[in-house]
Amino acid sequence: MQDIRRATRKHCSVEDKIRILLDGLRVEDSIAELCRRERIPQSMYYVWSKESLEAGKRRLAGDTAHAATTDEVKGLRRESTAPKEVVGEQALEIRLFRKA
Numbered sequence: 001m002q003d004i005r006r007a008t009r010k011h012c013s014v015e016d017k018i019r020i021l022l023d024g025l026r027v028e029d030s031i032a033e034l035c036r037r038e039r040i041p042q043s044m045y046y047v048w049s050k051e052s053l054e055a056g057k058r059r060l061a062g063d064t065a066h067a068a069t070t071d072e073v074k075g076l077r078r079e080s081t082a083p084k085e086v087v088g089e090q091a092l093e094i095r096l097f098r099k100a
Helices: 002-008 014-025 031-038 042-060 070-099
Strands: none
Touching: 014 031, 014 042, 031 042
C-alpha cells in the first residue's frame, strides 16, 4: 500500500510550487479549490507557504550562508591546490636557474 502511495504522489518543480503559491495569494479561488485543481493536499500548500516565508525572512535578515556539500568542498580544495602547485613548481625553477 505504501508503495502505491509513493508511486502516485505528485512531484512539483520549484516553478510549479511558486506558481501555486502565487495563485493562492490571489483572492479569485479558495485555497481548497486551488488545491483540488492542482491535485495537492491543502497541508502541502501550507507547508510550502510556511517554508517560502521562512526562507524569505532569513534572506531579508541577511542570512546568505548555506551548508556546503561534500562535493562542493572537494571541488574547492581541488581548485585551490592547482595554483599552489604551479607556484611551487615556478619557485623550484627559479632556484635551479639561480644556482646554474
